[in-house]
Amino acid sequence: MTEGNGLMLELKDVHTFYGSIEALKGISIDVREGEIVTLIGANGAGKSTTLRSINGLNHPRRGSIRFEGRDITNASPHSVVKMGIAQSPEGRRLFPRMSVHENLEMGAFQRADRKGIREDMDRVFELFPRLQERRTQKAGTLSGGEQQMCAIGRALMARPKLLMLDEPSMGLAPIFVERIFETIVEVNKQGTTILLVEQNALMALDVASRGYVLETGTVALADEAKALRQNEQVRKTYLGED
Amino acid sequence: MAIRRRTGFLDPVRERVEVLERRVLGDDAGPVARRTFNRGLSAVIVGFLGMLILAPLYGFSVAAILAWLVFVVLYVPPWEVIPRVGRFVRPLLALSLAATYPFYALNMFTIPIFGAFPDVATGVKMLVFAMMAIGLNIVVGYAGLLDLGYVAFYAIGSYTVAWFASIQFAHQNIHFWPAGVPSSLPGIHISIWLLLALAGILTAIVGVIIGLPTLRLRGDYLAIVTLGFGEIMPQVARNGDDFFGTGFNLTNGPNGITPIDSPGFGSFTFLAGHGSFFTPDRLFFWTAILLVLFTVFCSLRLRDSRLGRAWIAIREDETAAAAMGVPLMRTKTWAYAAGAFFGGIAGGYYASFKSATFPGDFFFNISVLILCMVILGGMGNIWGVMVGALFLEYLDSEGLANTGAWLNSNLGLNIDVPKYEFGIFGLILVVVMLFRPQGLIPSARRKAEFEVGVHDEPLYNATHG
Incomplete structure (x- = not known):
């Protein structure tokens, strides 16, 4: 039934807490196969928490999360990765003392097919030639943009069905931001579904097919990306237009 | 990629060593040659200091000289450049030294203070x-x-x-x-x-x-x-x-x-x-x-x-x-x-x-x-x-x-x-x-x-x- 409409990920009324603070107050989100879906919203709206709820780092207290028809609400992070959800976390979180190459290998930690891993490594280097130049360098010594590439590359090494990107443009020079977004579109064209969390709403809505606007732990708006771009309120609040 | 160099009281010594190294090896010596030179130099210094301090205190010791020679053989030559077997030389030498220790333990020299x-x-x-x-x-x-x-x-x-x-x-x-x-x-x-x-x-x-x-x-x-x-x-x-x-x-x-x-x-x-x-x-x-x-x-x-x-x-x-x-x-x-x-x-x-x-x-x-x-x-x-x-x-x-x-x-x-x-x-x-x-x-x-x-x-x- 879920396969019929290509529904890949489904969050239903998810409530997630940090201690006694309710960070998500009932969020429902759908991601269909092949889409780029973006979550936009201000700081503290619950975007990263949503990702942490999905990948098992913070289990929701109420509600359900289903991936490809299977319930993953209380799944452990490693089993979520195994099912095909990889992420480039907020702030990148590379292993600073490991080389670029080792970081990418860590991304493929759950896989055992050496040949496939090598293919994906080549694919990542094709997407980011810069990483190939720096493959023996310690990840902690890369520039911000390179680190972001490494983080995305590392997530791709899991050969995920769903790739979750948390603020890939954060702290990057505009030239890098553009490059990163081009890559996101490219990866999506190669068949990976993407859930994109962004503060840079303009760029995010440009590449996404659908979007959700989060406000203080709830979904304030949900629509096609194009429609959201036209939306009066979104333009005022998130795109800085009058 | 900024490498933070620790500054310390040994820095002037390091600089002298670098000058000496350039004079001996030339400006474009490879890292192996430079490392070997440095190790050789420190081995010589250790040996010299040993002679200077130990010999007057404890007398001339054949065992100490032999120990120093073993140390030189272990430490100085760039064994690791030998393909395949090179990296096993040091561990194997050290292992055989350890395994034969009971035979020469009683013939060893006295370490100062220890x-x-x-x-x-x-x-x-x-x-x-x-x-x-x-x-x-x-x-x-x-x-x-x-x-x-x-x-x-x-x-x-x-x-x-x-x-x-x-x-x-x-x-x-x-x-x-x-x-x-x-x-x-x-x-x-x-x-x-x-x-x-x-x-x-x-x-x-x-x-x-x-x-x-x-x-x-x-x-x-x-x-x-x-x-x-x-x-x-x-x-x-x-x-x-x-x-x-x-x-x-x-x-x-x-x-x-x-x-x-x-x-x-x-x-x-x-x-x-x-x-x-x-x-x-x-x-x-x-x-x-x-x-x-x-x-x-x-x-x-x-x-x-x-x-x-x-x-x-x-x-x-x-x-x-x-x-x-x-x-x-x-x-x-x-x-x-x-x-x-x-x-x-x-x-x-x-x-x-x-x-x-x-x-x-x-x-x-x-x-x-x-x-x-x-x-x-x-x-x-x-x-x-x-x-x-x-x-x-x-x-x-x-x-x-x-x-x-x-x-x-x-x-x-x-x-x-x-x-x-x-x-x-x-x-x-x-x-x-x-x-x-x-x-x-x-x-x-x-x-x-x-x-x-x-x-x-x-x-x-x-x-x-």
Whole structure:
């Protein structure tokens, strides 16, 4: 039934807490196969928490999360990765003392097919030639943009069905931001579904097919990306237009 | 990529050396030539200083010159450039030096202040502690989990061997391939070799049992729980002669369990030895070398395995490791089990060597001592940890007494130096942390931590999402 409409990920009324603070107050989100879906919203709206709820780092207290028809609400992070959800976390979180190459290998930690891993490594280097130049360098010594590439590359090494990107443009020079977004579109064209969390709403809505606007732990708006771009309120609040 | 160079009082010396190096080798010498030059220079300086200071004090010593030559052969030539076999030259040379140590131990020269070289029995202790330190290194150095109760694993290993190779359970009469034990002797007597394996496995299982509830904790909390565990163990051993008032004597209380069977084969035991060549100490020493080799081999294989990579990932960034699909609990538990395994074997072997085990052997200070060995040598690097362990255990059993005797006789004092053992170890640790925080021989990864401008950013902030 879920396969019929290509529904890949489904969050239903998810409530997630940090201690006694309710960070998500009932969020429902759908991601269909092949889409780029973006979550936009201000700081503290619950975007990263949503990702942490999905990948098992913070289990929701109420509600359900289903991936490809299977319930993953209380799944452990490693089993979520195994099912095909990889992420480039907020702030990148590379292993600073490991080389670029080792970081990418860590991304493929759950896989055992050496040949496939090598293919994906080549694919990542094709997407980011810069990483190939720096493959023996310690990840902690890369520039911000390179680190972001490494983080995305590392997530791709899991050969995920769903790739979750948390603020890939954060702290990057505009030239890098553009490059990163081009890559996101490219990866999506190669068949990976993407859930994109962004503060840079303009760029995010440009590449996404659908979007959700989060406000203080709830979904304030949900629509096609194009429609959201036209939306009066979104333009005022998130795109800085009058 | 800015490399922060440490400035220090040796800097002017370094600059001179660099000038000299350029003059000798030319401007475009390769790194191998430069390294060899530097090592040769330091070997010459060490030899020269040795002659200058030692010869007038102790007289001319052939053994000292030979030792210096061996050091030069080991240290200076760039053995690693020889393809394939090159990287084995140094370990093999060092190994053969260690294995033949009983033959020349008595002919060695006297080290200034430290006195004579350790005797072979002390060598056994040093090797046992090296094994434990390498085991703890898996937990602390690889996986980055602070364990302050490692002595508990040592205790479990010791008591496992003690139970099954002594007359502790006198109403039993089980014999299984013991060496040199008459079949009329009551108690359980199982071959020490089997017991070592059993001690390792049992200790690993206990490690898992302890690990499962505690490894959910992070950092300081884990340290506190392991500390408690390390405190509980000797108390159980001390009070285990009357379990819950049932009269069941498990550990023989403060009197400990002694004697314990010796390792051996058939009627041949290590304790009796064989002639003047196979003395008990030599037999125990060589077996200890084999056990250390086994530990080093396993430890290196583990480090380079998938599991080893997962440990390093957890140490670097636990949350990121989880997001990459590293199962945290399982991976940490394996680190605990592996560390406990070697601690158990080492403890069991040591009990058999001493032919005794007492609750007093397993106090908190031993945990700290082993942890010091790991930190002093360089966390994560097996060779460093080994050097740290050998050195500290040598100080513990002989060195401090010798040094004290030297101090007292030369300065006319009357101090019982070994009494201040832990103060001295603390001082050594403080000095090392100040001047070489990465340890004496750090692992390449740890070294990067201190040299290259790598820093952790506080990332996922739990207070807002």
